[in-house]
Amino acid sequence: MRHWNHSIPLKPNHPTLTSRFKARTPSCPQGFRSNAALESLTKAHEQNTQNIVLYNYPSFSGAFSALFAHIFHQQLNLPCLILPFSSVEPFKVDDLCVDGVKNCYFLDFLGPKGFAAELATRTSCQVIGFDHRKTTLSNLHLYDNCDTNLSLQVNLEKNSSSAAYDYFSAKLSETKGNNEPARLLNTEDHERVETVLKYLADGDLRLWSLPNIKEFNIGLSNWRSKLNCITNPHMFEQLTKISVTDLVAHGSRYMANQQSLATKFLEKVFMVKLGRGLYGECLGVRIDGNPNLSDIIGKELSMKSEAAGLRSIGAVVYMQGRNLKMCLRSRDSCTDTSVIAKVYGGGGSPSSSSFIIRMDEYNQWISGN
Numbered sequence: 001m002r003h004w005n006h007s008i009p010l011k012p013n014h015p016t017l018t019s020r021f022k023a024r025t026p027s028c029p030q031g032f033r034s035n036a037a038l039e040s041l042t043k044a045h046e047q048n049t050q051n052i053v054l055y056n057y058p059s060f061s062g063a064f065s066a067l068f069a070h071i072f073h074q075q076l077n078l079p080c081l082i083l084p085f086s087s088v089e090p091f092k093v094d095d096l097c098v099d100g101v102k103n104c105y106f107l108d109f110l111g112p113k114g115f116a117a118e119l120a121t122r123t124s125c126q127v128i129g130f131d132h133r134k135t136t137l138s139n140l141h142l143y144d145n146c147d148t149n150l151s152l153q154v155n156l157e158k159n160s161s162s163a164a165y166d167y168f169s170a171k172l173s174e175t176k177g178n179n180e181p182a183r184l185l186n187t188e189d190h191e192r193v194e195t196v197l198k199y200l201a202d203g204d205l206r207l208w209s210l211p212n213i214k215e216f217n218i219g220l221s222n223w224r225s226k227l228n229c230i231t232n233p234h235m236f237e238q239l240t241k242i243s244v245t246d247l248v249a250h251g252s253r254y255m256a257n258q259q260s261l262a263t264k265f266l267e268k269v270f271m272v273k274l275g276r277g278l279y280g281e282c283l284g285v286r287i288d289g290n291p292n293l294s295d296i297i298g299k300e301l302s303m304k305s306e307a308a309g310l311r312s313i314g315a316v317v318y319m320q321g322r323n324l325k326m327c328l329r330s331r332d333s334c335t336d337t338s339v340i341a342k343v344y345g346g347g348g349s350p351s352s353s354s355f356i357i358r359m360d361e362y363n364q365w366i367s368g369n
Helices: 035-046 060-075 115-122 134-138 160-176 187-204 213-221 235-240 244-268 291-307 338-343 359-366
Strands: 003-008 051-056 081-085 103-107 126-131 150-155 270-273 281-286 314-320 323-329 347-349 352-357
Touching (some): 035 081, 060 081, 060 103, 103 115, 115 126, 115 150, 126 160, 150 160, 187 235, 187 244, 213 244, 244 281, 244 291, 270 359, 291 314, 291 323, 291 352, 323 359, 338 352, 352 359
Parallel strands (some): 051 081, 051 103, 103 126, 281 314
Antiparallel strands (some): 003 150, 314 323, 323 352
C-alpha cells in the first residue's frame, strides 16, 4: 500500500508571525476569497481560534472530510474555522497567517504547489494535509527538506474522506481517553455515512466496482451546489443525511428519463459524410438544446451505424452558443474518432472526440439527405 506520511518537528528558534491580520478586498467579489471568508479569518484572529480547516471545493471528499473535522472539534468544544478552498479564487498564504492558530488542516488537497509548506514555514502552526491523487504523490519530493511542522498523508489506496474519517475518529478516542472508543457519528448516522464513504472512495480511486456506482454519482451530483459551508450553513447536517439508496434511486430515474429522450432523437437519424466522405460515412443526429445527451446517443448511434454497414461512429450535432459542434463517439476499439476531430481543430480520445464545424462545411457533410 502506498501511504506517505511526512512529519518534521519545528526548530525551537523558528520565528513566529506577530503582525496582525488585515482583511483585503478581493479582486473578484463573487470569488471564494470573498469578504465573508476574509472577515471570518479576521474574527479567528480576534477570538484566538486555534484551528483552521480548509477543504477542497467543490469536492465531495473534501466536504465530507470537513464534516468529520467539524464533528471532532464540536464534540471537544474546540473553536474551529472551516472554509471552502477553491482554485478559482484561492486564498493567499498571507490570508492564513493568523496569530494564535495551532493547527491548519488541508482536506482533499494540499493547495497550490508549495502552499502548505510555505504556510507551515511562515507560522508556528501544525499543517496537516490529506490527499489521494497521483499528481500530489509525484510532488511530495518538494517537501523533503522542509524545516516545518508539516504532516502530509497521501494514500493512493484510500481516498481523502476515508483517511480524514479514520484520522479524526482515532484522534477523538485518543483525546477522550475513555475505556470504550469514542465515535464521531451517532448510531443513527453511522452506518449510512460509512456506506456513502465506500461509494465516494469507489469513484475517487477510479475502481467503479460497487453496484449502481454510476447511478450513485449521478444522484450525488445534484448536491454539488450545496458544498459551500459559507453560503450553506446547514451543509454538515445535510451531509450526514445523504443516503446511498436515495441517491441511486434518483440516478436511476434520471438515467431512465435520459434514455427515453435519447430514443426519441434516435428516430431522426441521417447520413453524415465524414470530411465530405474522405473518412467514410456514418449516422448522425441533431440534439440542439440537449448537449448532455451527446455521449449516450453517440454510443448507441455508433452501433446502429455499424449495423447499417457504415463506419462504427455516431455523429451528434448541436448548437453551442453561435457555433455548431460535432461530437463523434464509437464503441469499436479499432476506430479512432480523434483523427477526424484533429483535422478540424478539435481533439479528444479515440472513442470520444469533438470539434466546431462551420455551417457551410456541415451542409456539405449532410448533402443528399
